[in-house]
Amino acid sequence: MPDKIAFLPPKKSVLDRRDIIVADLSDLLPKGCLVSEPRGLVPFETDAFIAYRNVPLAVALPETTAQVAAILKYCSRYDIPVVPRGAGTSLSGGAIPQSDAVVIGLSKLSRILDVDYANRTATVQAGVTNLNISEAVSADGYFYAPDPSSQLACTIGGNIGMNSGGAHCLKYGVTTNNLLGVKLVLFDGTIIDLGGKALDAPGLDLLGLVCGSEGQLGIVTEATVRLIAKPEGARPVLFGFQSSEEAGSCVAEIIGTGIIPVAIEFMDKPAIEICEAFAHAGYPMDVEALLIVEVEGSEAEMDAMLASIIAIAGRHGVSTIRESQSANEAALIWKGRKSAFGATGRIADYICMDGTVPLSQLSYVLRKTGEIVARHGLRVANVFHAGDGNMHPLILYNINDPEDAARAEEAGNEILKLCVDAGGCLTGEHGVGIEKRDLMLHQFAQVDLDQQMTVRAAFDPHWIMNPSKVFPLEGRPAA
């Protein structure tokens, strides 16, 4: 049985001064922007990685960048840990507090500041949801491309923290490929601007460094992102197979041939059943595995690409092919796919893996994943971004049964190690957070981590920013 993942021990000096800290924070914030009552703090104890929980010291909900800066300046002066939080949808526990931490929630920073069609950019506050950006520019024919399944709720700030991906990133790239600039508050309250409105900016690519830094290098309060013109048309097509291996090898050949559809999503039978129960999208129920392949462009472009894909699928034993016939049907197909994790709650608790593997290894890793989970006496549902090789086995378990929970965690660890051993990595888009922190030494040598921590220390010398996450507790530089 694995040990529970440890958080840093709380600093007694901070806990002892709780009342003073709360009083000071309330001076720095407008009324209604600080949560400090014990009852009110409990709902902030976790995010979407619910196996781990810590009630924080206080939750600050600033309304401006200046207030974020004032809180950070205060916390760094008194060595108080800080945990940033967007919508709290992290699947790796990136927003789980520690008991001596001040959570800085960006949910009140929810305004779209500027839409600049001439430069095809939008500048938004960090608490704006991913989907809000696309909705704000949709009527003018644009969208923001990275689309995590939680895009309805997750914030752009959180997306930057985790360098989030999504179904449509196969063609358009992940957050880092669509992020042009940020306003960043450093640990001591200094406010800096990185990047701008162009794809490249002069100087060191600090923007690239910040994207995916999991709230450890600073807190993003504003972001400028790239807008993309909507395609002429888009069509999701369902390809059903009688085995996961066939579906996996089909994906490998599509990508290997050099065809890049907008999205290739994979669902196995348990996932299909879960998603259909919520979305009623009309997924085929008589198949063992399903690919949702979306093509876009003009009718002729879509037809041409589809013809190539259908030919490939035919060589891999495809048993059902169905094109969506209407915008409504397409929306339902995506609604089902994007609700997969939450909809799993209908049948069980789950932990969601996020390993990424080379496509040539997809079928092998799928098979081994099934074996690992079965060996632990659990069930698995697979629903993931196949085109990117970004796998999301959902390990189903009963969180009220501690032994079941421990087995699920152990199975998860084995699956992630399997991904690394297959030439992949621990996380495709959900981030390391607390969940994968202690597996980092399976991915990196200590010398690699030392180098990353040296960079980290340049931004946060005293390790107050989300300090329990990402880097294993052992092997850290002495404080």
Place this chain on the structure above:
Amino acid sequence: MQTTFTAAQLADPHVAESEAILRKCVHCGFCTATCPTYVTLGNELDSPRGRIYLIKDMLENGRAADEEVVTHIDRCLSCLACTTTCPSGVDYMHLIDHARIHIEETYRRPLKDRLVRAVLAAVLPYPSRFRLAMRAARLGKPLAGALKRIPFLKTFGVMLDLAPPSAAPASDSTRPGKRPAKTEKRGRVALLTGCAQPVLKPGINEATIRLLTRLGIEVEVSAGEGCCGALVHHMGREEQALVSARRNVDVWTRAIDDGGLDAIVITASGCGTTIKDYGHMLRLDPLYAEKAARVSALAKDVTEYLATLDLPRLEPKRVSVAYHSACSMQHGQKITMAPKLLLKAAGFTVRDPAEGHLCCGSAGTYNILQPEISATLKARKVKNIEATKADIIATGNIGCITQIATGTAIPILHTVELLDWAYGGEKPEGISALS
């Protein structure tokens, strides 16, 4: 999510039900995005996920409600947008119902709150008292501004503001008895007259009776029916709500036994959500469980029932309608298409306002009890509706009508009033300028 109730706690069927609801939540956070109070206030404690957590913590620890918890539960509109969004199927409605009952049983509100709630619970469900109060309110309207400046009396000032400038006299539509079909009879329904609606806008049920009888439907107003109980139910006054529910179940059971009913037609979607829940509310009452389930199964929103009658498609009119879907319609009863399809078939051009999933802030007595949040939501709703540049607003709930009417000059009508007009009835009041 993980729960830690003891076996003794789970012996209480209400706790057992809440535990089952909580176990379905996986804390994904999707619900926050479509919650009107989270979108307005930006604090997770004012979101479904935050409230679910507060309720779980309170119930698990068997603790009396306290000010912190009550503040955030009270801010919930019960719009149920979260239940439309939730992929896991968390039954938030029955969880928050349980929490409200727990609050009512274990928390002593400040005097002012108790007073306001007692007045609302004693007046609104009773048409005769409510009509009297409306008359008094019209006389008192000039005092609204002054009252709102006195913290203790502010809520009463808000009530005066909401009272319409004129009230209709008691309507014949509330008189018990049968209205025979005017064409060949093809159905028989009971029509809920309810409580506040016939006082505020009797024209809605008058239009319903005209339309249905013209379509060959016998309409009965059953003697003894009254308020569905929703208003007090949402205040956690469960016993009072169950008294209303049992009375209506008895009345409609008699109507079912006496000639059968194809439906119990409801023209206020807020009431519809509650009547459709009678089966659940009375599930533990052996004398009523079965009868209540039968009544709930027959309960239909008027548009839901009309959709079964195959109304003829009419020539297009040059009238555009912004359809505002009441929360109790789209989230409570999951009726989304029927009203719009009926309006389109009747020749209206239907427009969907942006952010249609967000509540207008009416929410039963919410606009009285939470006036600030309610006003913010009203302004947002009106802005989205006015952006459609429609001639008329249509909706299916009296609460929304009252709320939105105080924020815009665009006339707002019940969907059935427009349908009655289109299918041969008189033109509704207030839209004489339209062709």
